[in-house]
Amino acid sequence: MEKKWIKGSEILLESLSRLGVDTIFGYPGGSVIPIYDALYDFKKISHYFARHEQGAAHEADGYARATGKVGVCFATSGPGATNLVTGIMTAHMDSVPLMAITGQVGSNLLGKDAFQESDIVGITIPITKMNYLVKDIKELPRIIKEAHFVAHTGRPGPVLIDLPKDIQLAEIELAEFEKLFTEDIQLEGYVPNYKGHPNQIKKAIDLIKKAEKPLIIAGAGIIKSKACAELKELAQTMDIPVTTTLLGLGSFPSSHRLSLGMLGMHGTVGANFATQEADLVIALGMRFDDRIAGDPENFCHLAQIIHIDIDPAEIEKNRMVEIPIVGDLKGVLKAINKKLTPRKNTDWVEKTLGWKKEYPMVYVKSSEKLMPQEVLEHLDTIVQGQAIVSTDVGQHQMWVAQFLQFTKPNTMLSSGGAGTMGFGLPAAIGAQVGRPEELVIAVVGDGGFQMTYQELMLIKQYQLPVKVLLLNNSYLGMVRQWQDLFLDKRYSSVNLDINPDFEKIGEAYGIKTVTLKTRSELEDQLEGLIKSKEPVIIQCVVEGEANVLPMIPAGKCANHMIGLRGVI
Amino acid sequence: MDQYEILIIAKNKDGIIGRILSLFNKRGYFVRKMTAGATNRAGYARLTLTVEGDELTLEQIQKQVYKIIDVVKVKIFPSKGVIRREMMLIKVKASNETRTQIIQIADIYRGSVLDVSSSSLTILLTGDEKKLDGFVEMMKSYEILEIAKTGILAMSRGEKM
Numbered sequence: 001m002e003k004k005w006i007k008g009s010e011i012l013l014e015s016l017s018r019l020g021v022d023t024i025f026g027y028p029g030g031s032v033i034p035i036y037d038a039l040y041d042f043k044k045i046s047h048y049f050a051r052h053e054q055g056a057a058h059e060a061d062g063y064a065r066a067t068g069k070v071g072v073c074f075a076t077s078g079p080g081a082t083n084l085v086t087g088i089m090t091a092h093m094d095s096v097p098l099m100a101i102t103g104q105v106g107s108n109l110l111g112k113d114a115f116q117e118s119d120i121v122g123i124t125i126p127i128t129k130m131n132y133l134v135k136d137i138k139e140l141p142r143i144i145k146e147a148h149f150v151a152h153t154g155r156p157g158p159v160l161i162d163l164p165k166d167i168q169l170a171e172i173e174l175a176e177f178e179k180l181f182t183e184d185i186q187l188e189g190y191v192p193n194y195k196g197h198p199n200q201i202k203k204a205i206d207l208i209k210k211a212e213k214p215l216i217i218a219g220a221g222i223i224k225s226k227a228c229a230e231l232k233e234l235a236q237t238m239d240i241p242v243t244t245t246l247l248g249l250g251s252f253p254s255s256h257r258l259s260l261g262m263l264g265m266h267g268t269v270g271a272n273f274a275t276q277e278a279d280l281v282i283a284l285g286m287r288f289d290d291r292i293a294g295d296p297e298n299f300c301h302l303a304q305i306i307h308i309d310i311d312p313a314e315i316e317k318n319r320m321v322e323i324p325i326v327g328d329l330k331g332v333l334k335a336i337n338k339k340l341t342p343r344k345n346t347d348w349v350e351k352t353l354g355w356k357k358e359y360p361m362v363y364v365k366s367s368e369k370l371m372p373q374e375v376l377e378h379l380d381t382i383v384q385g386q387a388i389v390s391t392d393v394g395q396h397q398m399w400v401a402q403f404l405q406f407t408k409p410n411t412m413l414s415s416g417g418a419g420t421m422g423f424g425l426p427a428a429i430g431a432q433v434g435r436p437e438e439l440v441i442a443v444v445g446d447g448g449f450q451m452t453y454q455e456l457m458l459i460k461q462y463q464l465p466v467k468v469l470l471l472n473n474s475y476l477g478m479v480r481q482w483q484d485l486f487l488d489k490r491y492s493s494v495n496l497d498i499n500p501d502f503e504k505i506g507e508a509y510g511i512k513t514v515t516l517k518t519r520s521e522l523e524d525q526l527e528g529l530i531k532s533k534e535p536v537i538i539q540c541v542v543e544g545e546a547n548v549l550p551m552i553p554a555g556k557c558a559n560h561m562i563g564l565r566g567v568i
Numbered sequence: 569m570d571q572y573e574i575l576i577i578a579k580n581k582d583g584i585i586g587r588i589l590s591l592f593n594k595r596g597y598f599v600r601k602m603t604a605g606a607t608n609r610a611g612y613a614r615l616t617l618t619v620e621g622d623e624l625t626l627e628q629i630q631k632q633v634y635k636i637i638d639v640v641k642v643k644i645f646p647s648k649g650v651i652r653r654e655m656m657l658i659k660v661k662a663s664n665e666t667r668t669q670i671i672q673i674a675d676i677y678r679g680s681v682l683d684v685s686s687s688s689l690t691i692l693l694t695g696d697e698k699k700l701d702g703f704v705e706m707m708k709s710y711e712i713l714e715i716a717k718t719g720i721l722a723m724s725r726g727e728k729m
Binding site: 121122125126129130133135150187188189190311312313315316317 | 590594
């Protein structure tokens with residue numbers, strides 16, 4: 001019988017496909033030519049041709065965030081690989097399951113500064129959960145399985161596989177591949193603890209039962225653990241107000257009576273006041289980072305804290321806590337909920353609802369110009385929490401968090417930890433690919449949009465009905481705001497008066513582009529544009545000097561919050 | 569600042585030491601000394617790092633290191649119940665007048681002379697940090713030419729690791 005052979009490049013695609021990967025974002029180049037050759041007639045995977053590797057990484061990231069699946073991106077060696085770095089770092093900071101696969105120069109050229117050689121494994125050590133340089137084709141099936149497993153289990157995160165060109169071209173017998181693929185992965189040092197410690201859970205239950213002013217802080221961990229129902233049950237059973245982090249938006253419906261919205265630097269007054277008065281904080285899948293805790297020692301200073309997270313290294317990294325529980329939120333919350341009987345916290349809940357009522361998100365409307373907040377407020381009346389919204393980073397990102405409702409998990413896609421400008425558009429593209437039936441809106445600023453708008457080409461090429469809502473204030477708004485508030489309005493390199501003509505940009509990419517400048521234009525046209533079946537770029541020319549308020553200055557706590565009523 | 573020895577056992581894969589040290593750098597931990605070598609299990613490396621920091625920092629170090637996928641064990645040695653040893657090669661200037669004196673001092677420290685030349689002596693010394701420091705102090709008057717240290721090796725007393 002004639003022997004059948006399989007190449008390294010085919011092993012890569014076949015293994016990924018068997019692991020459930022059917023979508024890849026990538027960019028070809030010299031060191032991945034064999035992989036792209038294999039893709040040419042590999043029908044089980046759709047490849048989306050990015051226009052820059054950073055775009056490919058964010059697209060895979062947005063795909064992962066919106067679908068909960070592992071996102072995969074390809075790039076060539078050298079600059080192709082280093083262009084992925086920002087995207088990998090973004091996924092790392094927000095614990096997104098991402099597989100980056102890079103071509104590498106041939107093994108015989110490694111270390112010789114060959115054309116387009118870069119030590120991408122060395123470069124990405126600090127920003128990946130695990131990474132691999134493949135040295136033998138026989139290791140390839142195991143490495144792919146292992147990397148995929150590591151990416152989506154425990155605390156998810158990005159992994160990278162660097163695949164030299166000669167290994168892509170090498171062949172083994174098909175039968176041997178089949179045997180290698182069935183071999184178990186070996187991850188002796190990787191045993192995520194999913195089950196919380198029963199004694200710690202018991203202690204947490206006792207505290208929850210006793211608390212008079214409990215507060216839940218829900219982070220992205222709730223969404224990753226698919227524990228939204230359990231969170232809701234806990235909050236409703238024990239009548240506990242819920243605030244979320246930026247990436248926790250969607251874990252608990254904003255419209256819920258007990259929802260206080262987002263907390264932190266630009267969080268709601270109610271949420272931040274609640275942290276100052278709570279006697280028990282139940283922190284779920286969040287990490288007390290500086291945009292939330294400001295001054296960690298004084299954050300929730302009256303409260304005992306129960307901190308539940310799957311990553312033991314998050315426990316007491318930023319804030320000492322009374323009851324740490326290491327485990328998967330879904331299971332731990334189930335165990336806690338089982339032991340609780342309904343009760344009311346009327347006084348405390350009424351107090352928080354009072355704050356919510358007294359300090360709604362407000363802003364001063366300008367008589368002439370559109371305010372960025374009113375654009376989003378109007379958008380919210382149209383979509384009512386029924387869209388996937390991605391953002392870039394800066395003022396518009398905070399306004400999205402403040403003025404849009406999020407009612408479902410995996411609908412708020414934002415670079416929270418890394419704060420990556422240029423994330424919004426490619427993330428929306430990835431999300432639309434992964435969830436073609438949903439309305440996907442990229443809310444971007446005029447600064448960040450320019451960092452990755454070459455990816456618009458994918459919207460045209462793949463006929464993706466993504467809506468781009470461009471809030472054009474002709475400034476790098478958030479930096480301008482800091483210069484305004486803390487540096488005597490010394491506006492240093494933030495002015496974007498010299499911008500491209502965004503209508504022509506849209507036109508150049510073959511996408512319908514509309515500019516809205518007035519209140520009546522907004523009210524007359526936005527709904528139609530958002531509900532259109534076609535992709536649209538909606539440029540809203542908005543007031544340049546609007547500030548995001550309220551604000552807790554960096555390093556401070558809620559008692560230093562300014563702009564509680566939308567003005568300073 | 570207190571000093572601690574951390575034991576790390578990891579799969580001996582390409583770049584594992586770089587991976588571990590990169591993490592120490594990223595988190596701002598100061599590694600004073602390091603030893604690395606094989607263990608009784610094939611394919612595993614044993615590292616002993618001597619680091620400086622407070623107890624809270626130490627707790628973080630332990631957890632962060634354990635997050636490295638190929639690390640299978642991390643342990644901070646307690647101050648008691650642990651054998652600690654370091655090895656040192658020291659080369660000092662030695663003339664016909666000083667040679668005997670140096671050899672006598674080395675004998676007191678149970679050092680052994682590994683190399684003699686007309687103008688130098690190279691001595692091997694094993695012990696805890698204090699002992700090595702004491703010997704170095706004694707040699708200063710003879711002009712030290714070179715010192716090489718292994719870093720601290722540590723092992724718990726008794727059967728358990």
